[in-house]
Amino acid sequence: MAFTSQSLIFRAPASLPSGRLAASSAGRVVLRGRAAAFPSVAVASTSMASSDGDEKKETKLWGGRFEEGVTDAVERFTESISYDWQLYKYDIMGSKAHASMLASQGLITAGDRDIILEGLDQIERLIQEGKFEWRKDREDVHMNIEAALIERVGEPAKKLHTARSRNDQIVTDLRLWCRDAIDKILIRIKQLQVSLVMLASKYVDLIVPGYTHLQRAQPVLLPHLLLSYVEQLERDAGRLVNCRERNLKFTAPMKNSIDAVSDRDFVLEFLAANSIAAVHLSRIGEEWVLWASEEFGFLTPSDKVSTGSSIMPQKKNPDPMELVRGKSARVVGDLMTVLTLCKGLPQAYNRDLQEDKEPLFDSVKAILGMLEVCTEFAQNISFNSKRIQSSLPAGYLDATTLADYLVKKGVPFRTSHEIVGRSVALCVSKNCQLAELQLDDLKAVHPVFEADVYEYLGVENAVNKFISYGSTGSNQVKKQLEDWRIQLGISS
Numbered sequence: 001m002a003f004t005s006q007s008l009i010f011r012a013p014a015s016l017p018s019g020r021l022a023a024s025s026a027g028r029v030v031l032r033g034r035a036a037a038f039p040s041v042a043v044a045s046t047s048m049a050s051s052d053g054d055e056k057k058e059t060k061l062w063g064g065r066f067e068e069g070v071t072d073a074v075e076r077f078t079e080s081i082s083y084d085w086q087l088y089k090y091d092i093m094g095s096k097a098h099a100s101m102l103a104s105q106g107l108i109t110a111g112d113r114d115i116i117l118e119g120l121d122q123i124e125r126l127i128q129e130g131k132f133e134w135r136k137d138r139e140d141v142h143m144n145i146e147a148a149l150i151e152r153v154g155e156p157a158k159k160l161h162t163a164r165s166r167n168d169q170i171v172t173d174l175r176l177w178c179r180d181a182i183d184k185i186l187i188r189i190k191q192l193q194v195s196l197v198m199l200a201s202k203y204v205d206l207i208v209p210g211y212t213h214l215q216r217a218q219p220v221l222l223p224h225l226l227l228s229y230v231e232q233l234e235r236d237a238g239r240l241v242n243c244r245e246r247n248l249k250f251t252a253p254m255k256n257s258i259d260a261v262s263d264r265d266f267v268l269e270f271l272a273a274n275s276i277a278a279v280h281l282s283r284i285g286e287e288w289v290l291w292a293s294e295e296f297g298f299l300t301p302s303d304k305v306s307t308g309s310s311i312m313p314q315k316k317n318p319d320p321m322e323l324v325r326g327k328s329a330r331v332v333g334d335l336m337t338v339l340t341l342c343k344g345l346p347q348a349y350n351r352d353l354q355e356d357k358e359p360l361f362d363s364v365k366a367i368l369g370m371l372e373v374c375t376e377f378a379q380n381i382s383f384n385s386k387r388i389q390s391s392l393p394a395g396y397l398d399a400t401t402l403a404d405y406l407v408k409k410g411v412p413f414r415t416s417h418e419i420v421g422r423s424v425a426l427c428v429s430k431n432c433q434l435a436e437l438q439l440d441d442l443k444a445v446h447p448v449f450e451a452d453v454y455e456y457l458g459v460e461n462a463v464n465k466f467i468s469y470g471s472t473g474s475n476q477v478k479k480q481l482e483d484w485r486i487q488l489g490i491s492s
C-alpha cells in the first residue's frame, strides 16, 4: 500500500494484508522513503520481539532521565516523520552548516567535522535512492537523521547536537523549504501569465460584454479582461517575492534567539500570499466555468481539459476549473489552521508548532496544481467569437457611452444619465436597441441629440471611444499586450 507524501497518514492496523505495508503488533512502523517528489512510501515493522514476547524499544536520543518508554498511542500521536521526512534535504543542509560552525568555533575537530559531513552525504544518498529506513519511533526527521548518523559514523556524530535543539532545526528546515517552494510557485505563476498573454494575443479585436453584478455593463475587449488576470497574478508573485525577501534570505543570523524559534509568521505570510493567489485563481475558474455553460456559450474547452459524465453521455464538464475553485477552499483553510494554531502560544517553541507542516505542504501542493491546471486550460480553450458577437446587442452595453456623448454636448452627467435612462426605457417599450432608435425618437427624449449620436452607438463605437490609460480602448490594450509580451519574454 503506497501513501502519497502530502497526506501521509498512518493507519497501520495490527495485521495488514501483505506487501509493502506492515506493522508490529504494537503498531510501531518504519518508513522507507524515496526522495523523488511525492514518492510512495513503504511502511515496514522494525519492532524486535524478545524471546518472552516483550518488545525491546530503542532508547530515545532524549531518553536519559526516563525509566519507561512512551506508550504506543503517544508514539503514534507525537510522531511527525510520516510527513516531515520531506524536509530531509534541508535538515542535512542545516546540519552540515552546524558542523562547520562547531569546527570553526573549536568545539569539534576538523576531522570530526569531515566525518560528519561525509556521513550526512551518505545518508542523503541513501534517502534519495529510497534505501533509508525512516523510523517512527525516532519521532521526526531530525532524530531519524541524527540517530542514523550515529549508527553510521559513531562518536563524532554524537557531538553534532552541541549548541542546538530541534527547535532550531525545524525552523531552519522550514524556512529553507519555504524558499524553494516559493521559487517553484513563482515559475508556475509566470507560466500561467505567459499562457494568458498568448491567449489574449489571439483575440485582440474580440469585444465581449463586461459585467458588474453579473449584469451586462459596458463592452470590453477580451484581451483587456484576460490581462486583468495577468495583473492580479503579478501582484500575487510580488507578495511571494516580498515574503521570500523579508523572511528567507539567510544573509544574517536572526537577532533574537527566542524570536527565531517561536514564530511562524513567515509560514503565515506565505500561506496568506498563497490564499490570495488561490482566490484569484478561483475567480478565473468561476468565470470560465460560467462562460463554458450552454447559457453563456462563450468558450469551449478542448477535450484534453474536460471530463465526462458517468450517466449523461452528452456531457462535457469543465471539472479542472471547478476543482481550481474547490481547492482554493483548502488553501484558505490551511491559512486559517496555522493562524489558529499560533494564536494561543506563549514564547518560545511549543509542540503545537509541529502542526504547521501539513497545512503548509498542503497549501503548496494545491497552489502548484491549481496554477498548472489553469495554465493548461488557458492553452486549451477557444472563445466562440460568433456566439459572443451575436449576443452583444443585448443589454444596452453602449448606454454609458451615450451618456458620455451628452456630457460632450455640455449636459451635466447626472442629467445625461437620466436622459439615457429614459432612452433605454423607450427601447424597452419598442423592443429595440439604442442604435435602432430614430433621431426623432431621441430628440423627443431630449433635443440635444444630433445626427452624430450614431458615432457613439453600437459596441464597436463604444469601445473605440475609450482612450484613457488602463481602459479597454484598442490602442491601450494593444500597448499593454505588447508591454506584457516584453516583460514576460514572449517573442512576437
Ligand SMILES: N/C(=N\CCC[C@H](N)C(=O)O)N[C@@H](CC(=O)O)C(=O)O
Pocket (backbone or CB within 6 Å): 080, 084, 140, 164, 165, 166, 167, 170, 349, 351, 353, 354, 355
Ligand atoms: N521537542 C522539541 N522540539 C521538537 C521540534 C520538532 C518537531 N517535530 C516539530 O515539527 O516542531 N523541543 C524540545 C527540544 C528538542 O527536543 O530539541 C524542547 O524545547 O524541550
